[in-house]
Amino acid sequence: MIRRGEAPFFEPGLDKLVAETVASGALTATVDLHAAVNATDVTLIAVGTPDHDGHIDLSQITAASTGIGEALRSKTAYHVVAVKSTVVPGTTDGPVLRAVEKAAGKQLGSDIGLCMNPEFLREGTAIEDFMTPDRIVIGANDARSAAVFAKLYEKFDCPKVVVSLRNAEFTKYASNALLATLISYSNELAGLCEATPGADLETVMDGLHLDKRLSPVSAGQRIRPGILSYLRPSSGYGGSCLPKDVAALRAFARDKRVATPMLDAVAAVNDRRPDSVLDMAEARIGGFRGRKVGVRGTGLQVGNRRLALFARRDPCGTYLPTGWRSDRL
Numbered sequence: 001m002i003r004r005g006e007a008p009f010f011e012p013g014l015d016k017l018v019a020e021t022v023a024s025g026a027l028t029a030t031v032d033l034h035a036a037v038n039a040t041d042v043t044l045i046a047v048g049t050p051d052h053d054g055h056i057d058l059s060q061i062t063a064a065s066t067g068i069g070e071a072l073r074s075k076t077a078y079h080v081v082a083v084k085s086t087v088v089p090g091t092t093d094g095p096v097l098r099a100v101e102k103a104a105g106k107q108l109g110s111d112i113g114l115c116m117n118p119e120f121l122r123e124g125t126a127i128e129d130f131m132t133p134d135r136i137v138i139g140a141n142d143a144r145s146a147a148v149f150a151k152l153y154e155k156f157d158c159p160k161v162v163v164s165l166r167n168a169e170f171t172k173y174a175s176n177a178l179l180a181t182l183i184s185y186s187n188e189l190a191g192l193c194e195a196t197p198g199a200d201l202e203t204v205m206d207g208l209h210l211d212k213r214l215s216p217v218s219a220g221q222r223i224r225p226g227i228l229s230y231l232r233p234s235s236g237y238g239g240s241c242l243p244k245d246v247a248a249l250r251a252f253a254r255d256k257r258v259a260t261p262m263l264d265a266v267a268a269v270n271d272r273r274p275d276s277v278l279d280m281a282e283a284r285i286g287g288f289r290g291r292k293v294g295v296r297g298t299g300l301q302v303g304n305r306r307l308a309l310f311a312r313r314d315p316c317g318t319y320l321p322t323g324w325r326s327d328r329l
């Protein structure tokens with residue numbers, strides 16, 4: 001599909017972008033990893049890192065790393081292998097590097113460079129997020145690998161932070177864990193407001209958002225940062241990233257015997273929230289039996305997986321997707 005100039009999934013604006021970029025000759029697709037690695041200077045690993053009992057499942061990452069290493073075996077020129085997938089600290093200079101070096105029969109340094117370049121885009125606004133990033137985080141093993149990435153992103157006009165591989169890995173989790181924390185903080189307060197006659201968290205948050213530290217005033221105009229949309233009552237976070245990233249960070253901490261009482265609470269509040277929302281809806285309409293339930297949100301576009309994730313065991317088989325901020329629903 002990509003070779004024909006078609007986007008293989010829906011994302012606003014992607015059809016046109018893929019068509020134009022393929023027509024210009026700047027983008028092609030192949031399943032021949034050997035040819036791809038030999039014709040390029042950098043390989044970005046952007047495969048899935050799904051949740052497996054809390055930990056991230058690295059099978060796609062190690063398979064991709066081994067494939068790239070095998071392709072590098074016969075390559076004489078310098079090549080940078082970079083991880084774009086969200087992985088816990090120590091993955092890039094651990095399992096990824098080991099798999100690449102073993103399959104390539106070469107060492108990191110003169111033949112191979114190593115980077116970790118976390119991705120911050122959100123599905124639904126992926127193109128805009130990617131094209132106009134807040135920042136680009138480049139985790140690099142050495143100055144030579146970092147220079148290759150600086151060139152790759154030279155046309156992007158935003159702060160570029162060059163850090164260690166592990167700090168780059170951490171930055172992604174720190175960002176997503178903060179977003180999840182704000183959502184659970186809001187939902188914990190929402191539950192309290194719901195139990196308090198006359199209180200309403202939407203109204204409370206309208207007042208809270210006007211704190212100038214949250215919405216500064218510049219040239220007489222109030223700026224309303226996107227972060228405020230995470231400080232609203234909702235049915236909780238869901239989607240493909242926040243639940244698995246919070247779980248992975250907690251599992252990473254458990255492995256290191258570091259307690260994470262705050263992240264544990266973030267997850268616990270989120271787990272309970274869909275039920276509270278369903279309970280409220282049920283109380284208001286007098287039960288779901290025999291009712292048609294409309295579901296708003298892009299959760300539907302990815303099929304049943306995301307809906308099923310939040311399926312409530314309910315005699316009528318009612319599903320409530322969570323995790324979409326109220327402004328996205």
Ligand SMILES: NC(=O)c1ccc[n+]([C@@H]2O[C@H](COP(=O)([O-])OP(=O)(O)OC[C@H]3O[C@@H](n4cnc5c(N)ncnc54)[C@H](O)[C@@H]3O)[C@@H](O)[C@H]2O)c1
Nearest residue numbers: 046047048049060063064084085086119120121122123240
């Ligand atoms: N989707 C997002 O909004 C988003 C945002 C930031 C970071 N991330 C991270 O990016 C990574 C990928 O996420 P996604 O949503 O694109 O996942 P995805 O599962 O939708 O896509 C991963 C793709 O990799 C392919 N793949 C697996 N193994 C491969 C291999 N050996 N060679 C070639 N292709 C292979 C799969 O077939 C699949 O098409 C994850 O680590 C995720 O956490 C995703």
